[in-house]
Amino acid sequence: MSERVGRRSVLEERYRRWLRLLPGSYRAEREEEMVAAFMEGARREPAGHDDQRPRLLEVASVAALALRLRLGGPGSPPGAYLWGEAVRLAALLGLVFWTMIAGLYAGQAVLTYGIPVDALPDGVMGIGDPGSPERARLVLADLTPLLWAAGLGALVRGRVRIAKAAAIAALVVPYVLVPPFLEWDSALGWDGAVRWACAALPAVVPALALVIGFHRDAPPPRLPTRRALLLLALPIAAGLLLSVVVGVLGAATRAETVSAELLIPAWMWLDTTGLACVSLTAIAVWCALRYRTPGRPAAPVALAGAILTVPAVLARAGTMPPGATGVTGLSATLQLAVLVASGITLAVIGARGMRAAEAGLTEVRGRPG
C-alpha cells in the first residue's frame, strides 16, 4: 500500500509541475480541486508502467487551458488580454506580410516563367523547360504563398478555422513541392539544417501565433467585406509592385549595366528577410510616434512587433553569408543592427504597456486600431 501511495505521490508531483503552466492567480483558485479530480481519475485507472506520469492527453489539456488563459480575450485580466492581443496582432501582421510576399512571388512567377510569354530564355536559373513537370512544380511553388492571402482573407472575415488551415498549408506545401534537403549530403551538415530552420522561422512564428492566439474566448472580429478586401488588396498590390522592381533589378543584373556593388545591397533589401527588416522598422517607428501621443495605446502592436522581430533576427543571423565582407557583409550587418534596434524599441514600449496594464491602468482597455 505504501508503495502505491508513493507512486501516486510521484504522479501528483508531476501533475502539479504541469499545472505550473497555468497563471498563478488561476492556480491559487483551482489547483487543489484540479489535483483532486485528476488523482481520483488516476486511482481508478489500472496500474501500469506509465502510471507515474500524467498521460499525454491530460498534459495537452492543461497546456491548452494555460494558453487560453494566458492569451486571454475580452473580459480577461489586463495582462493576459494584452498578451493575447499581442499574439493575435503578430498573427495578423505576419499574414499581411506574407500576403505581400505572395504578391511578390506571384508577380515574379509571371515575369520569370513567362506565364503570358516567356520572359527569360530557356535554361536560365534552372527553371525547367516550358510545359515540363519541373516547370509546373516550380510555378506552383511560387504560387502557393497565395495560401497566406487566403488565410488573411479568412481571418478578417471571421473564419478562423479556414485561416489556420490555410496558414499551415502555406507553411508546408512549398516544402513538399520543393523539398529543402533534396540534395542532402554530409557537406550540408547540421550547420545547413540550422540555417534552413532559421530561414523558416519568420513564417513559422505567425502561423503558430494564429493557431494559439485565436480560440473560443478570443475569436477574430469579422470585418465588413469592403474593408476585408482592402486589407487583402493592399499587401498584394505592394507585392506586385515589388515584383516589378525585382524584375527591373534582374534585367539590370543580367545586362550587367549596373555595378555589383550597387546591386547586391538592393537585392539584400528585397529578399524576405530584407523586407521583414523594413516592415518591422516601420512598425517600430509607428509605435514610437504613437507611444508619445496620450490616449493612443501602442503596447499590443509593439509586443506583436517584438514577437515578430525575434525570428527575423534569427533568420538574418542564420542566413548571413559566411565570411561575407565588403558590400554584402555591410548590408547584412546593417540589417541585423536595424532589426535589433527595432526589436529593443518595440520590447521597451511593449514592456511599459504591460507594466501599466498589470498595475491596473486602462491602456489595454482601449482596443488597438
Add this chain to the structure above:
Amino acid sequence: MTEPAFLVLTALVDEPRHGYGIAQEVERLSGGRVQLKIGTLYGVLDRLAADGFVEADREEVRQGRLRRYYRLTDEGARALEEEAVRLADNARRAVERLRLRQAGGLA
C-alpha cells in the same frame, strides 16, 4: 453550445457535482464516447461560469483533498432546455427525412 458544455450542464441537472464527478457523469451520459480531461473540463466550467450557467455550490475536504461542487443555475437550465429542444427538433427532422427516403419518397 459545444457537446462537452451540453453534457456538463446535463450532468448537473439532477444534483451538484464536483470536478471528477462531472467528468464521470459526462462519460456515462455519452456512453463512454466523451472522456473529458481535467484541463478541458475546467476550461468548459470556466466558460459556463462566465456565462452564468453554473456556479460553485459548496466545498468539501475528502481524504485530504478539496472537492468543489458545482450546480446548475436557473439560467443554465433554461439554456440547456433551449439547446435540447433545438437538438431534438433537428433529430426529429432527420428521422422524418430518413423514413421518407426508406419509403421511397426522396430516393
